[in-house]
Amino acid sequence: MTSLFDPLKLGNLTLPNRVIMAPLTRQRSKQPGNIPWSLNAEYYQQRASAGLIISEATQISQQGQGYPGAPGIHSPEQVEGWKLVTDAVHKAGGRIFLQLWHVGRISHSSQQPGGGLPVAPSAVKPAGTVLTADWKSVEFETPRALELNEIPGIIADYKKAAENAKAAGFDGVEVHGANGYLPDQFLQDGTNKRTDNYGGSIENRARFLLEVVDAVIPVWGRDRVGVRLSPYSTANDMKDSDPVKLFTYVLEELSKRQVVYAHLVEPRISGASKGAPTNQEAPSASALFRRAFRGVFLSAGGYEPDSAKHAIAAGEVDAVVFGRWFIANPDLPERLKQNWPLNPYDRSTFYGGTEKGYTDYPFYH
Ligand code: 8OZ
Numbered sequence: 555m556t557s558l559f560d561p562l563k564l565g566n567l568t569l570p571n572r573v574i575m576a577p578l579t580r581q582r583s584k585q586p587g588n589i590p591w592s593l594n595a596e597y598y599q600q601r602a603s604a605g606l607i608i609s610e611a612t613q614i615s616q617q618g619q620g621y622p623g624a625p626g627i628h629s630p631e632q633v634e635g636w637k638l639v640t641d642a643v644h645k646a647g648g649r650i651f652l653q654l655w656h657v658g659r660i661s662h663s664s665q666q667p668g669g670g671l672p673v674a675p676s677a678v679k680p681a682g683t684v685l686t687a688d689w690k691s692v693e694f695e696t697p698r699a700l701e702l703n704e705i706p707g708i709i710a711d712y713k714k715a716a717e718n719a720k721a722a723g724f725d726g727v728e729v730h731g732a733n734g735y736l737p738d739q740f741l742q743d744g745t746n747k748r749t750d751n752y753g754g755s756i757e758n759r760a761r762f763l764l765e766v767v768d769a770v771i772p773v774w775g776r777d778r779v780g781v782r783l784s785p786y787s788t789a790n791d792m793k794d795s796d797p798v799k800l801f802t803y804v805l806e807e808l809s810k811r812q813v814v815y816a817h818l819v820e821p822r823i824s825g826a827s828k829g830a831p832t833n834q835e836a837p838s839a840s841a842l843f844r845r846a847f848r849g850v851f852l853s854a855g856g857y858e859p860d861s862a863k864h865a866i867a868a869g870e871v872d873a874v875v876f877g878r879w880f881i882a883n884p885d886l887p888e889r890l891k892q893n894w895p896l897n898p899y900d901r902s903t904f905y906g907g908t909e910k911g912y913t914d915y916p917f918y919h
Pocket of ligand 1: 579611621732733789
């Protein structure tokens, strides 16, 4: 029987355990410039015992930014800043992938180059509120639908960001295709109303994500590219008329491309930002979609120590991705292994601020 503490082959990497650190938006990059710095390096280094660290979502361009304080990977200063992080993680014996992010419509004009509207597949406004560049909560704007001739430029931004991630010393990249950001906005028909090659059929709606994947594979090799998806998630006001058909197709296409892992967010957790309501009635993504993907299957979303151990032992997933418990427990793998108690997490310090609630959670020993 497999356990959380057995090694896992991920392409030509061997992860020492199956306790993965989730991509976690913490909004603590150095300002101005959204630059990773020594505080971020300390935080990631503390968590280097994870089988794999997936970095916080990191914008590929200024247009792709939607959250104040979130880091980028498009400026030379950001690349230099990330080197502090990757060096620190590697010195501590860890491995770290960078998550490539474009928020699409989940932005605000105060973040956009020239103060323009956020971009999206279609001009469909998300419900709810967004933080401006200076942390004021305001209603979302209606995004501007991308022109067909703008899409190659965004794919090129992903490729350039993947190259920057390599220069910054990461071990691989994850394409953020989940949680209602730009690639997901193309995938799902609640947000994609296009009538060109990027809208309508499932094949057309998947085109953007697959073009991103096809752009980053030559930079990294298939063994170092993963993709995150969140079927059935309602985070960021998402919906689709047939998630099983859509995400089965996407996972089959990702299998053909032999990306190294698929990382699915369980829909029982509907998003971290609004108090993380859970819906235990929601379908299980691993049950529905695991068979559609031939590579390593990572699963995130509301796992507790017992449910994680069970999911691995039952062979439902290859590795479990922890967010909140990794925020509060830098030594999470060892705590799980030894059945040591977990530090409780403090939601009020998840987003923004400095070392409080970030690098000051104690190790057990
Ligand atoms: C919570 C708060 C801000 C961003 C995601 C990047 O949902 C996020 C995110 C989550 O993937």
